[in-house]
Amino acid sequence: MNDLFLLAPVLIVTLTGIIVLVMDLFRSPEASGGTHLAWLSALGFAAASAAAIRMWPGSQAPVEGWMSALSVNAFTLFFWILLPLIAAFSVLTATGFDRENNLDHGEFYSFHAFALAGMMVMVAAVELFSLFLGLETMALAVYALVAMRRTSARGAEASIKYFITGSLASALLLYGMVLFWGETGTLRLDELGRVLSAGQCGPILYAAAGLVLVGFGFKIAAVPFHLWTPDAYQGAPTPVTGFMAAAVKAASFAALLRVVFVAMLPELFARSFTFVDLAIAVAVLTMTVGNLLAMHQEDVKRMLAYSSISHAGYLLTGLALVPQLGSGDASLRFVNGAVLFYLATYGLATLLAFGVLARLGRGGDESTTLERLAGLATRRPGLAALLSLALLSLAGFPPTAGFFAKFALLRELVVVGRGKLTILVVIALVNALFSVYYYLRPMVAMYMRKAEGEEPEEIVSPTSSFALILAALGVLVLGLFPGRLVGVSDQAARTVSYKVARGLNDGSLGALAPFAAVQSETDPKGVGASAAVQTGSGDDAVGGR
Amino acid sequence: MMSATPLSWYLLLSFAIFSIGLLGLLIRRNLVVMLMAMELMLNGANLALVAYARFRGDEAGQVMAFFVMALAAAEAAIGLALVLAIYKHFKTLDVDRISRLNG
Amino acid sequence: MEPILFAVLAAVALVAAVATIAWRNPLRSAFSLIVCLFALAGMFVTLFAHFLAAMQILVYAGAIMVLFVFVIMLLDLSGHGSELKLRILPVLGSLAVLAVAGKFAKTVLSTHPLVTDVPPAVPDSFGTVPGVAELLLGQFLLPFELVSLLLLVAVVGAVVVARRRFWREGK
Numbered sequence: 001m002n003d004l005f006l007l008a009p010v011l012i013v014t015l016t017g018i019i020v021l022v023m024d025l026f027r028s029p030e031a032s033g034g035t036h037l038a039w040l041s042a043l044g045f046a047a048a049s050a051a052a053i054r055m056w057p058g059s060q061a062p063v064e065g066w067m068s069a070l071s072v073n074a075f076t077l078f079f080w081i082l083l084p085l086i087a088a089f090s091v092l093t094a095t096g097f098d099r100e101n102n103l104d105h106g107e108f109y110s111f112h113a114f115a116l117a118g119m120m121v122m123v124a125a126v127e128l129f130s131l132f133l134g135l136e137t138m139a140l141a142v143y144a145l146v147a148m149r150r151t152s153a154r155g156a157e158a159s160i161k162y163f164i165t166g167s168l169a170s171a172l173l174l175y176g177m178v179l180f181w182g183e184t185g186t187l188r189l190d191e192l193g194r195v196l197s198a199g200q201c202g203p204i205l206y207a208a209a210g211l212v213l214v215g216f217g218f219k220i221a222a223v224p225f226h227l228w229t230p231d232a233y234q235g236a237p238t239p240v241t242g243f244m245a246a247a248v249k250a251a252s253f254a255a256l257l258r259v260v261f262v263a264m265l266p267e268l269f270a271r272s273f274t275f276v277d278l279a280i281a282v283a284v285l286t287m288t289v290g291n292l293l294a295m296h297q298e299d300v301k302r303m304l305a306y307s308s309i310s311h312a313g314y315l316l317t318g319l320a321l322v323p324q325l326g327s328g329d330a331s332l333r334f335v336n337g338a339v340l341f342y343l344a345t346y347g348l349a350t351l352l353a354f355g356v357l358a359r360l361g362r363g364g365d366e367s368t369t370l371e372r373l374a375g376l377a378t379r380r381p382g383l384a385a386l387l388s389l390a391l392l393s394l395a396g397f398p399p400t401a402g403f404f405a406k407f408a409l410l411r412e413l414v415v416v417g418r419g420k421l422t423i424l425v426v427i428a429l430v431n432a433l434f435s436v437y438y439y440l441r442p443m444v445a446m447y448m449r450k451a452e453g454e455e456p457e458e459i460v461s462p463t464s465s466f467a468l469i470l471a472a473l474g475v476l477v478l479g480l481f482p483g484r485l486v487g488v489s490d491q492a493a494r495t496v497s498y499k500v501a502r503g504l505n506d507g508s509l510g511a512l513a514p515f516a517a518v519q520s521e522t523d524p525k526g527v528g529a530s531a532a533v534q535t536g537s538g539d540d541a542v543g544g545r
Numbered sequence: 546m547m548s549a550t551p552l553s554w555y556l557l558l559s560f561a562i563f564s565i566g567l568l569g570l571l572i573r574r575n576l577v578v579m580l581m582a583m584e585l586m587l588n589g590a591n592l593a594l595v596a597y598a599r600f601r602g603d604e605a606g607q608v609m610a611f612f613v614m615a616l617a618a619a620e621a622a623i624g625l626a627l628v629l630a631i632y633k634h635f636k637t638l639d640v641d642r643i644s645r646l647n648g
Numbered sequence: 649m650e651p652i653l654f655a656v657l658a659a660v661a662l663v664a665a666v667a668t669i670a671w672r673n674p675l676r677s678a679f680s681l682i683v684c685l686f687a688l689a690g691m692f693v694t695l696f697a698h699f700l701a702a703m704q705i706l707v708y709a710g711a712i713m714v715l716f717v718f719v720i721m722l723l724d725l726s727g728h729g730s731e732l733k734l735r736i737l738p739v740l741g742s743l744a745v746l747a748v749a750g751k752f753a754k755t756v757l758s759t760h761p762l763v764t765d766v767p768p769a770v771p772d773s774f775g776t777v778p779g780v781a782e783l784l785l786g787q788f789l790l791p792f793e794l795v796s797l798l799l800l801v802a803v804v805g806a807v808v809v810a811r812r813r814f815w816r817e818g819k
Contacts, residue, residue: 014797021804066789107808114801121794129609133794136616137801140623144805147627153634154645159809160627164579164640167620168570171586174613175563178590181606182556182597183759202759207752235645550654551765555695556756558658562665562684564749569669571738571745577674577720581681584712585665588688598775599695602768607697607775608783614707615795619802621712625719626810632723 016044017113024106034104096461158235176211242354287313563589
């Protein structure tokens with residue numbers, strides 16, 4: 001029974017989805033718009049989030065029985081608070097768009113709920129098979145959301161492209177999992193971690209780990225598995241794109257972090273090349289390619305799709321940036337809190353941006369080109385200001401949350417990298433500077449150009465405006481007073497950790513070796529600012545046992 | 546004496562079927578055939594699961610294979626619905642000719 | 649006896665799998681896939697997965713493939729298969745797949761013996777309904793509930809994606 005209470009947020013979300021679906025059946029055909037359905041789902045999501053806040057910081061004790069596949073610790077709860085909030089904002093900002101595009105039906109909102117339930121299981125899972133099924137639930141619901149506009153050929157095209165790459169990714173993930181299970185007899189991440197770090201494994205496990213990582217690479221759109229992203233993001237209904245960019249990405253990243261850290265994949269790779277090198281190489285590639293391709297996009301939606309790729313690149317440094325407590329065999333490595341903070345603020349800013357773009361499509365003509373934005377500042381100064389705020393946050397200007405997120409991440413690169421990652425910091429900085437160029441282009445269009453010909457109209461929706469203003473306040477408040485969230489994300493991140501095993505080749509930075517500064521071995525405790533941890537905080541890690 | 550075929554044969558066959566599916570997904574352009582190639586990949590995984598289950602003496606593998614079947618059904622349902630939607634809009638199932646998004 | 653059965657079933661499964669992706673006519677592909685699924689079901693029986701073998705035939709070769717055949721007939725695709733055009737990216741991808749497959753085969757052979765590998769003895773109930781059901785509703789209860797949600801999403805999703813109009817919209 002207690003186990004069910006632990007699942008309360010997920011159950012609330014699922015129930016919300018079913019209630020909305022059923023309520024829609026009893027709506028009379030003449031009833032106007034589905035705004036009340038949107039509000040109902042948003043309230044359900046908010047309730048789930050509130051329940052998760054009450055449960056903070058979660059239990060440290062391992063759960064037995066059928067619930068043992070999930071671990072409701074601080075890391076899980078962080079995402080159980082964040083993801084429902086993202087989904088709630090997403091359905092609220094969608095209201096006006098839905099009315100115009102004939103999407104204001106129960107299915108639209110309940111798919112958000114079901115996708116959210118899948119994500120919540122996915123981020124909580126400490127067993128690969130449950131994680132996989134959560135991921136599939138999320139993916140199928142999102143495929144349906146993307147294709148839901150029946151008049152839109154682009155929606156169908158986006159959905160089929162997303163579907164094919166998504167199913168390919170899950171097939172690879174599945175096969176990797178099967179090999180893990182077959183060779184070790186377990187899919188629990190901590191037990192896998194024990195096997196992998198003990199080195200009792202055959203080379204098949206390399207293949208398994210490779211397949212799992214490639215599967216996740218597709219999901220988070222890391223280069224070179226990013227090719228589906230621009231089409232899927234551009235063709236999807238705009239609010240759904242926001243949901244994909246914010247929530248799906250956050251959930252996939254959370255699951256990836258958990259798999260990598262708790263199953264101790266870095267230990268597996270320690271023998272041939274270091275996992276850190278691989279992570280750094282993919283991160284650099286991802287941020288650079290994403291930024292370069294974003295430069296020349298005329299469609300703001302497509303541009304934001306590429307920008308989301310580059311943000312995934314910044315986030316991937318989190319796999320390399322591993323704060324460490326202690327030294328030698330006794331040391332404990334944990335996820336970097338800056339990454340979780342970045343995920344939260346990126347999600348908020350992205351939602352805001354897509355929420356404003358969703359307001360542009362009057363009468364279902366969804367045009368989000370730079371041309372279409374011209375003169376928006378004179379027509380709808382409020383929307384223009386909100387979009388500008390979102391873009392500034394994505395670009396990392398103070399005083400927005402995006403600035404602090406980038407600052408924290410780069411600071412961690414310097415501190416945790418102990419000076420060895422200087423070149424990575426430079427690459428990230430240069431990327432951030434270049435990205436300013438394309439983030440400013442829509443603002444130039446909005447404020448400095450006039451609309452040519454007939455002035456296009458924007459959608460009026462008080463509900464959407466309310467949600468957008470809330471999100472904008474969030475972006476500003478988190479930028480000005482980030483302390484609380486930083487503390488929370490640090491605490492959450494530390495619960496996912498592993499004990500350093502013997503085989504780990506720590507100092508190597510092969511991918512960046514040509515650039516690497518002189519290695520400083522003099523600072524054994526050099527963990528930096530965030531190292532003031534109480535030991536034994538990792539409950540689903542090997543180190544906790 | 547039952548099942549004297551070593552595990553490695555089952556694994557090789559499973560991986561062969563998985564690879565054939567992957568190849569089909571890469572070289573075929575017809576959406577329905579691509580969906581079938583995906584089914585092949587899932588079946589390859591299933592065979593490995595069942596073979597491992599036998600050789601570990603652990604039924605959990607069979608249960609997971611059962612879930613994979615349900616998943617395959619769900620994916621096929623959504624995938625075929627998408628195929629119908631695509632055909633309605635484009636009058637073709639050739640992925641190379643389905644392109645309204647600028648890239 | 650059993651290795652001969654394996655050889656026959658494996659040959660059928662492989663040929664049918666290749667045929668699935670090689671036929672230009674999607675209908676023939678579908679029927680090849682059904683043959684492949686049947687061969688795999690036979691293999692499940694030799695692996696003591698009786699319940700799963702029955703499900704493979706009923707659910708997979710039965711229900712799912714009927715869906716495929718139905719869509720192919722509905723869209724009248726049996727006439728025009730798509731051309732097998734060779735382009736750079738897929739060809740490179742395929743070569744990579746083949747290379748990885750070869751590497752994997754070597755890995756498998758280095759880990760598991762190729763000739764003698766005796767599986768453990770299992771109880772009679774192995775792979776039967778009671779044996780599987782106990783796990784399904786015990787240890788795997790959470791995935792079981794999740795799958796029910798997944799199927800709900802698939803059912804509603806398929807209706808929403810393939811429908812001609814929302815019922816509310818009228819004609």
